[in-house]
Amino acid sequence: MNKNYSAFDIIGPVMIGPSSSHTAGAVRLGKAAAAIAGSDVEKVTFFLHGSFAKTYKGHGTDKALLAGVLGMETYDENIKYSFRIADEANLKYEFVETDLGDVHPNTVKFLFKKKNGDELSVTGSSIGGGSILITEVEGEEVEFTGDFPTIITSHYDRPGIITQVTSILSGMGVNIAFMKVFRTTRGDKASMVVETDSPVPKEALDLISKIDNIIKVKIINPV
Amino acid sequence: MITSGHELLELCEKENKSISEVVIEDQIKALGLTREELFEKMRVNLNVMKRAAKLAVEEDIKSVSGLLDGDAKRINERNLKGDTICGDRINRAMTRALSCLEVNSSMGRIVAAPTAGSCGILPAVLITVAETNNSSEENMIKALFTASAVGGIIAHNATVSGAEGGCQAECGSASAMAAAAAVELSHGSPEMSLDAAAITLKCVLGLVCDPVAGLVESPCAKRNAMGAVNAMAAADMALSGIKSIIPFDEMVMAMYKVGRSMPCELKETALGGTAATPTAIEISKKIFGKD
Ligand code: SF4
Numbered sequence: 001m002n003k004n005y006s007a008f009d010i011i012g013p014v015m016i017g018p019s020s021s022h023t024a025g026a027v028r029l030g031k032a033a034a035a036i037a038g039s040d041v042e043k044v045t046f047f048l049h050g051s052f053a054k055t056y057k058g059h060g061t062d063k064a065l066l067a068g069v070l071g072m073e074t075y076d077e078n079i080k081y082s083f084r085i086a087d088e089a090n091l092k093y094e095f096v097e098t099d100l101g102d103v104h105p106n107t108v109k110f111l112f113k114k115k116n117g118d119e120l121s122v123t124g125s126s127i128g129g130g131s132i133l134i135t136e137v138e139g140e141e142v143e144f145t146g147d148f149p150t151i152i153t154s155h156y157d158r159p160g161i162i163t164q165v166t167s168i169l170s171g172m173g174v175n176i177a178f179m180k181v182f183r184t185t186r187g188d189k190a191s192m193v194v195e196t197d198s199p200v201p202k203e204a205l206d207l208i209s210k211i212d213n214i215i216k217v218k219i220i221n222p223v
Numbered sequence: 224m225i226t227s228g229h230e231l232l233e234l235c236e237k238e239n240k241s242i243s244e245v246v247i248e249d250q251i252k253a254l255g256l257t258r259e260e261l262f263e264k265m266r267v268n269l270n271v272m273k274r275a276a277k278l279a280v281e282e283d284i285k286s287v288s289g290l291l292d293g294d295a296k297r298i299n300e301r302n303l304k305g306d307t308i309c310g311d312r313i314n315r316a317m318t319r320a321l322s323c324l325e326v327n328s329s330m331g332r333i334v335a336a337p338t339a340g341s342c343g344i345l346p347a348v349l350i351t352v353a354e355t356n357n358s359s360e361e362n363m364i365k366a367l368f369t370a371s372a373v374g375g376i377i378a379h380n381a382t383v384s385g386a387e388g389g390c391q392a393e394c395g396s397a398s399a400m401a402a403a404a405a406v407e408l409s410h411g412s413p414e415m416s417l418d419a420a421a422i423t424l425k426c427v428l429g430l431v432c433d434p435v436a437g438l439v440e441s442p443c444a445k446r447n448a449m450g451a452v453n454a455m456a457a458a459d460m461a462l463s464g465i466k467s468i469i470p471f472d473e474m475v476m477a478m479y480k481v482g483r484s485m486p487c488e489l490k491e492t493a494l495g496g497t498a499a500t501p502t503a504i505e506i507s508k509k510i511f512g513k514d
Contacts, residue, residue: 003379004224007250008264010337010374010383010400011345011367014271017327018287018439019339051437058288058438058510060330080287080330 015130016079021106022059025126027079029108030068031223032134032146033122037112043092044069044112050105052126053097062095065108068223069093074130103135132223140191141182146223148177148195151205156213157183157190165192168207174198189215225249225372226379228417228471235413242403242413243365246372265364268334272323272346275333279322286328288510290440295322298448309452312351316455317448320347324444337374337383340439341397343447345370348401348454352408362408369407370400373420373471380472381479385432386491388482394443394450395427395478401454402461411462421467422457424474429481431489433496436507442497 016023034041046065048056056062060080067082070089078085086093100107104125112120123136134144137152144150155161162181169176175197183190200219209217225231225246234245250261278284279295286292295318301307302314309317323343327333336345349370353363377383377396385393402419406412411419427450435441461467467474488495497503 004226004253005375005378006224006254007246007261007368007371007375008254008268010371010378011265011268012334012336014268014332014334015339016330017333017339017342018330020335023330054511055437057512058436060287063287063330075332077330077332 014075016075018059020130021126021128022061023064024074024130025132026061026064027068027072027074028132028146028223029124029126030065032220033110034069035220036122036137036218037120040115041112042115044110045094045096047096047098047109049098049100049103049107052106052108066093140184142191142193143180144193144195148222149200150220151194151200152218153192153214154216155190157188158213161211161213164211165208168204172201172204174200224253228376231372232413242369242372242407242416246368262364265367269364271332271334275323275326276319276346276350277322279325280318284325284329286440287330288438291325291328291444295325312355313452316347316351316451319350320344320447320451321444324447328440337396338393340385340443341394344397344450345401347451348405352405356408358408366404366408370404373400373403377475381475389430389485389490390432390446391427391430391478392482394446395424395430398450398454399423402457405454405458406461409462415461417471418467419457419461421469421471421474422460423454424478426453428478431496432491433489433498434493435498435503436510437493
């Protein structure tokens with residue numbers, strides 16, 4: 001209430017039914033998670049929590065999550081055929097109902113198994129109206145929405161790293177929209193999530209990955 | 224943005240313009256688009272609406288849960304035989320509303336108007352009234368802007384979400400939007416549009432949100448069909464000069480207050496109303512395989 005609405009907030013968006021949090025939100029979660037996982041995925045296991053676990057069958061949330069992993073857009077009418085499309089692409093998938101603890105009711109944890117045997121997890125929630133929040137990547141706490149180009153680092157918690165990252169970005173004319181730093185409980189590792197207003201050039205990413213004590217850096221394009 | 228019916232009518236009167244014209248000018252400024260760009264954006268919505276309103280008649284469509292299955296076809300077939308109680312126009316509108324909901328629940332493409340659960344009402348009324356009046360595509364697009372203003376005022380001052388205000392807020396708002404659009408398409412005045420919207424809201428006040436098994440299917444599809452009829456009836460009343468004794472803005476606030484005072488069992492949680500009937504509980508068990 002008391003927000004201002006444009007004509008297209010009221011009439012729109014064009015969307016795939018039945019509901020934005022179960023379809024568009026789920027597709028976007030799948031897309032973001034798959035972007036983090038990268039290529040050569042052999043199998044995806046979806047751990048569904050809360051109302052996702054309870055109602056995914058009726059809402060088609062499973063089809064939408066898989067469609068997102070396959071890279072479909074939120075308005076793609078092939079979302080409902082995602083099982084068949086995944087089969088054709090030799091992508092294995094499994095849905096497991098679970099309890100992820102004290103998290104948003106529409107939460108899913110993705111476990112990607114790569115062809116080389118590596119495993120990687122991503123957790124996120126569909127928080128309403130098609131908006132999402134990614135909350136975990138490879139066991140590290142993060143928080144980003146997928147609305148912006150997003151840089152995620154994993155690094156040793158040493159002074160000066162944040163400044164180096166921000167100065168590389170500002171040097172390339174990339175404006176930072178939001179930034180958060182997370183410290184993990186184990187060891188002295190930390191992660192940083194930087195959401196930017198414009199696309200991040202590859203050179204910036206290369207420079208960031210060369211900073212001392214940076215272990216890994218990833219870029220996720222808006223989903 | 225225009226935030227009350229009162230303000231909207233004042234602008235219409237001052238500038239001697241239709242609701243759509245006032246809204247279009249307001250949106251050109253607010254969104255920084257040209258008039259052509261604005262129309263083009265709305266045309267995309269209109270085209271998706273048109274397709275969703277007939278797809279379930281032309282194709283075999285089944286919802287993911289299996290709960291909705293062929294009702295648009297059923298009502299259309301009977302109407303084609305010409306022996307309906309409500310007549311051809313009302314039956315066409317109901318067919319279109321049901322089609323949109325069937326498309327939505329089968330993971331097809333729709334336009335939220337204002338929400339996915341109420342996506343059938345505005346297309347059903349708009350297309351049916353335009354068909355009757357032989358309206359141009361341009362006038363249909365204009366009518367969508369009129370509808371958006373009514374929805375925007377409700378969303379600003381109250382809510383259009385079933386979880387927050389019950390079905391009166393969701394399907395009720397869609398009906399009010401559709402009624403205002405229908406009046407404008409039928410060359411009624413701006414006052415008549417808002418009278419129709421206010422009358423529509425009165426007739427759904429207190430309607431709870433109680434989806435069977437938590438799915439946007441039942442009673443949602445039928446509420447969309449009835450929402451279209453409600454809008455058309457209110458538009459006819461307003462066009463004949465019947466006034467809403469309570470102004471639109473006050474009805475919006477009344478709807479909001481009623482929504483606030485509804486227990487949460489009756490706001491999308493599927494714990495009350497239709498959703499809590501023994502049959503609904505059985506259906507839910509069948510779909511989800513548990514309670
Ligand atoms: S009953 Fe609830 S879910 Fe169904 S249309 Fe009404 S508000 Fe939407």
